[in-house]
Amino acid sequence: MTPVSYRAAFSLIVKRDLMIAFRHRDDIINPLLFFIIVVTLFPLGIGPESSTLSRIAPGIIWVAALLATLLSLDRLFKSDHLDGSLEQMLLSPQPIFILVLAKIVAHWLLTGLPLILIAPLLAVLLHLHESSYGALMFTLLLGTPILSLLGAIGVALTVGIKKGGVLLSLLVLPLYIPVLIFATSAIDSAAMNLPYNGQLAIIAAIFFASLTLAPFAVSAALKVSTN
């Protein structure tokens, strides 16, 4: 038996998930479209006054990103659970940690990354303060992986439940709130030309904590869910 290296197993799963997503494009387009629609509707509802919009821009972009991620979470394990491939992955000779991390990375590449790429364009619509763009990008870059990592725990816990959608939101949204608070506060500070390293450092700390711990929690949750 030639053991598969961790790296090979990791890239195997990432490639597979990306391939499936690209053949089933709705899954990628849906959260992104949601993000764009929510952000573009706000100026229509509130009015085009730039001072109001630039005041609420960080909040709108982050709340929309958060809800868009929540919308896409179901894809992470649900379809694999329904067709039995999740079972096969749990039975593979690789550590579940690696497989779970690979699935989360693929999820982030398909939802988090497109959000980051489109966010600066939408920020223009909301008259985001010029000096805030750097902060917006940094917080999204560090923050969206947290959304995927923490969300995966919620999905893993609810994957065995037929209609777990409401439960998933209740489980996951409270965990997202610290990220939302520190991210918007960082962007606000940047708008006032104040340093925002502190908030960024806290988001980075949450990111590394969830990167190292979430895959273990997800593995344990999956074992319980498939029991």
Place this chain on the structure above:
Amino acid sequence: MLNLNSTTQDANQTDTCLLSAVNLTCIREERMLFEQLNISISAGDIVQIEGPNGSGKTSLLRILAGLSQPYEGAVYFQTENISQQRENFHENLLYLGHLPGVKGEMTALENLEFNLNLHGINNKNAERTLAEVSLLGFEDALASHLSAGQHRRIALARLWQSRAKIWILDEPFTAIDKLGVEKLEQLFLQHADNGGCVILTTHQDLTIPPERMKKVTLAYRFY
């Protein structure tokens, strides 16, 4: 050798046995499916788990594969508890459940190659393996365009390439035609001759000679 409801010591003493279950008790939905079940399966065994619907066949197979936890008791691979040696046990295990684990968005060949790669098997012969399960010509067809029987065949194709000693197969013949069943039975016999073991459930009559088959019968319990 195979003991059903024998004493604990028996199951522990046999060193040659590949997989053994000691004092398994399984409770589902407040109903006891089986109690104090002892099974030991050695190289060369083909074991059929029998019983009516709802008697706990699938639950037993899932416990043996380590997917479910028993209420009581433990499963041993060779001499060590399977939960203590997950990766080693999984290298020697091939489990196919009710669900074939085939992705509709991938082609037949991609599905097989992924499954082989995930279990550390070189996928050079994947196309030839698909020919073994009569899927030649369907390599590049998306699995969502194939039938239920063909999905099952994609999943079963792994058997031809498998180096795992323990095969646990839950209803492997579902949606498979007669010729396919015969071919699988030949493969099971060959696998048993090569020092492997097969544990399966099926409601079909098999053509494997009775002296090669061992049966474990689970009764439906109402309490």
